[in-house]
Amino acid sequence: MIAIEVTYFGILSEKRGLTHENIFTAVADASGLFAQVFGVDNAALRGVVRAVVNDEIVSWDCVLRDGDQVAFLPPMSGG
Amino acid sequence: MNKLTNVFMKHVQFELSDELISAESLMRQLHDPRSGAVVSFDGLVRNHNEGHHVTALEYQAYPALALRVGRQILEQECERHGVIGAVAVHRTGLIEVGASAVFLAVSGEHRQETFAAAAAILERFKYELPIWKKETYVNGEVEWVGPDQKNALTGLIDETVPLWRARLEEIWISPGNDFRGRHGIARANHGVVRMDRIECVAGMGLRGDRYFGYKPNYKGQVTFFDAAVRDLVAEEFGIPGLCASAFRRNAIVRGVRLADWIGKRFVFQGLEFEGSEECKPCYWMNEAVAPGVEDFLKSECRGGLRARILSDGVLESEQTLRQG
Numbered sequence: 351m352i353a354i355e356v357t358y359f360g361i362l363s364e365k366r367g368l369t370h371e372n373i374f375t376a377v378a379d380a381s382g383l384f385a386q387v388f389g390v391d392n393a394a395l396r397g398v399v400r401a402v403v404n405d406e407i408v409s410w411d412c413v414l415r416d417g418d419q420v421a422f423l424p425p426m427s428g429g
Numbered sequence: 430m431n432k433l434t435n436v437f438m439k440h441v442q443f444e445l446s447d448e449l450i451s452a453e454s455l456m457r458q459l460h461d462p463r464s465g466a467v468v469s470f471d472g473l474v475r476n477h478n479e480g481h482h483v484t485a486l487e488y489q490a491y492p493a494l495a496l497r498v499g500r501q502i503l504e505q506e507c508e509r510h511g512v513i514g515a516v517a518v519h520r521t522g523l524i525e526v527g528a529s530a531v532f533l534a535v536s537g538e539h540r541q542e543t544f545a546a547a548a549a550i551l552e553r554f555k556y557e558l559p560i561w562k563k564e565t566y567v568n569g570e571v572e573w574v575g576p577d578q579k580n581a582l583t584g585l586i587d588e589t590v591p592l593w594r595a596r597l598e599e600i601w602i603s604p605g606n607d608f609r610g611r612h613g614i615a616r617a618n619h620g621v622v623r624m625d626r627i628e629c630v631a632g633m634g635l636r637g638d639r640y641f642g643y644k645p646n647y648k649g650q651v652t653f654f655d656a657a658v659r660d661l662v663a664e665e666f667g668i669p670g671l672c673a674s675a676f677r678r679n680a681i682v683r684g685v686r687l688a689d690w691i692g693k694r695f696v697f698q699g700l701e702f703e704g705s706e707e708c709k710p711c712y713w714m715n716e717a718v719a720p721g722v723e724d725f726l727k728s729e730c731r732g733g734l735r736a737r738i739l740s741d742g743v744l745e746s747e748q749t750l751r752q753g
Contacts, residue, residue, distance in 0.1 A: 357491075359489060359491055359559065359561055360489060360561030360563075360573050360581060361561070361573040361581040361582050362582075364573065365582070395582065395583070398582075398583055398584040398585075402491075402494065405493045405494055405497075407494070421491060421494075423491065423559055424561065424573075424581060424582060424584075425575055425576050425579065425580075425581065425582075425583070425584030426555070426556060426557065426558055426559055426560060426561065426576060427555070427560070427561050427562040427573075427574050427575055427576045427577075427581065428488065428490075428495075428519060428531070428554050428555060428558035428559075428560030428561075428562070429472060429519075429530075429531055429551060429554040429555035429558070429560075
């Protein structure tokens with residue numbers, strides 16, 4: 351098990367009902383964590399959501415390590 | 430590209446701010462004797478969006494990433510367009526209508542590349558800066574907004590399902606089937622029940638009705654019938670006071686052309702439906718209403734519209750709405 355600090359932005363924080371949380375998990379990568387948090391029903395959202403690990407945008411197969419800070423970013427709407 | 434442009438460092442600065450943007454001090458930073466053009470853009474909070482009256486806007490940012498991405502966009506576009514420098518500030522937090530949400534100024538030697546760089550930077554800001562917009566409407570509702578009016582969650586264009594501006598005069602259900610499977614024998618008499626409100630269950634039907642959960646993806650989860658057709662039949666066949674329940678359809682509506690909605694989605698009283706097919710009259714209509722009615726109902730979707738229920742909720746008849 352590893353401890354991950356997860357932050358949610360925009361509509362994803364609303365969907366999760368939280369802006370951040372600490373999760374103990376056995377998942378291997380960012381994709382697994384997203385599925386654990388948002389459920390298989392929302393797996394398709396991985397096509398538009400971006401995963402960030404330690405302030406770097408990463409691909410979904412990015413391996414997670416104990417203490418990583420992960421964020422999930424919905425489609426951006428600045429400007 | 431002019432050689433001078435390459436010799437000097439490009440001045441690039443990107444900031445996030447939760448305070449009012451001072452355009453003047455930003456512009457001063459771009460002062461450069463090589464500059465022949467400064468293009469600036471001030472993005473303001475409008476009081477309306479997509480037909481909603483907006484009272485305030487809130488931007489949420491991922492600061493560490495936004496600062497890096499913002500600076501990167503400025504650097505890359507200055508390089509690509511060969512301009513001298515660019516400064517930009519994006520607001521975070523709550524912003525009042527009329528205030529600047531984003532300010533950008535680009536300095537270049539000539540107007541063409543300077544305009545082009547500014548336009549490119551703004552486009553990239555919209556799609557690449559990890560910043561999210563939340564709108565507060567005049568009715569107090571708050572909503573996350575997606576990129577360029579697209580869905581905030583999927584980033585895709587929201588399909589807008591048209592609204593039925595119709596009145597629901599009556600709701601009828603029947604716990605059992607009077608005609609189906611009774612060819613050659615008399616109709617059954619399960620009776621019909623008039624409801625003030627009815628629960629619609631997506632994919633299933635009207636709770637309590639004979640077709641509830643009848644079969645998967647059933648085309649006739651609910652049937653709509655035009656009250657005007659009832660009036661017409663009453664007149665044509667000389668049956669004053671003809672009750673709409675005689676047609677054994679569910680929702681008696683007025684003010685919508687049912688024939689227009691076959692194969693189309695629509696929203697009625699906040700619930701979503703999909704018209705599946707014309708509700709073809711059968712010979713039982715001649716017995717249930719009057720001889721000749723079956724033929725009379727055969728044109729213009731007069732027999733009604735069968736529909737699938739796409740969202741859960743309650744339909745209320747006009748009478749209930751008035752009382753409520």
